[in-house]
Amino acid sequence: MGYKAQFRVWRGDDESGELRDYVIEVNEGEVVLDIIHRLQATQAPDLAVRWNCKAGKCGSCSAEINGKPKLLCMTRMSTFTEDEVITVTPMRTFPVIRDLVTDVSFNYTKAREVQSFSPPPDLKPGEYRMQQVDVERSQEFRKCIECFLCQNTCHVIRDHEENKEAFSGPRFLMRVAELEMHPLDTADRRDAAQDEHGLGYCNITKCCTEVCPEHIKITDNALIPMKERVAGRRYDPVVWLGNKLFRR
Ligand code: SF4
Ligand code: F3S
Ligand code: FES
Numbered sequence: 001m002g003y004k005a006q007f008r009v010w011r012g013d014d015e016s017g018e019l020r021d022y023v024i025e026v027n028e029g030e031v032v033l034d035i036i037h038r039l040q041a042t043q044a045p046d047l048a049v050r051w052n053c054k055a056g057k058c059g060s061c062s063a064e065i066n067g068k069p070k071l072l073c074m075t076r077m078s079t080f081t082e083d084e085v086i087t088v089t090p091m092r093t094f095p096v097i098r099d100l101v102t103d104v105s106f107n108y109t110k111a112r113e114v115q116s117f118s119p120p121p122d123l124k125p126g127e128y129r130m131q132q133v134d135v136e137r138s139q140e141f142r143k144c145i146e147c148f149l150c151q152n153t154c155h156v157i158r159d160h161e162e163n164k165e166a167f168s169g170p171r172f173l174m175r176v177a178e179l180e181m182h183p184l185d186t187a188d189r190r191d192a193a194q195d196e197h198g199l200g201y202c203n204i205t206k207c208c209t210e211v212c213p214e215h216i217k218i219t220d221n222a223l224i225p226m227k228e229r230v231a232g233r234r235y236d237p238v239v240w241l242g243n244k245l246f247r248r
Helices: 032-042 105-112 132-141 149-153 170-180 190-195 207-211 218-235 237-246
Strands: 003-012 017-026 062-065 068-071 085-089 096-098
Touching (some): 017 032, 032 085, 062 149, 068 149, 068 207, 105 170, 132 170, 149 170, 149 207, 170 190, 190 218, 207 218
Parallel strands (some): 003 085
Antiparallel strands (some): 003 017, 062 068, 062 085
């Protein structure tokens, strides 16, 4: 059975804006994105929202619902009570373009800074061989839909704009870790993880893992193992001496 819900949606741009109230029809089985679309169709034709697949796979519809980072298309209206005011705001960590649409180009800049996969130069296509266990390890990380909800949530940049330069964020530290764990990647990424991507800023709060819609264990399976690799290199006296003597 349908009912009328109270929505509060952030309207504005990077300069100024406000929360605006709407009362809008909700039908059984709908998700928050359906309601945003109904608002566009009936009351707010100029409301800006980014979306694509409506299936939790394109990573476009990221926003904050009642202050929690979520995909609009995967948040069911049935998770709220009928008398609840539902507040929808843009991701807070990135500049607003308009209404619910943010400028996520910070993430593309960070993506470009990760050295690409570097297989041995003499290995021809078709000659790549990997253990199944190594395939499975990186398979988890490849589920990432680049929604950037983890990037939006991590307090290192959410609360400290000034850290954006030095910190690549969980999504891209995970990418560095994925490549570092790849048996066919010849690059040594440990120094870059620490010095260029700011791995040391991560204090393992795990908020990134909590919001990941793909349920990737970002902290436990990527960031902590990467920290261990960096620590093994920098603080193990035998490794340290080896590095000094042979300067890898
Ligand atoms: Fe989104 Fe998860 Fe990928 Fe982060 S790791 S961008 S939360 S899918
Ligand atoms: Fe940030 Fe995740 Fe580390 S939220 S502090 S990157 S564990
Ligand atoms: Fe594609 Fe929501 S519209 S993830």
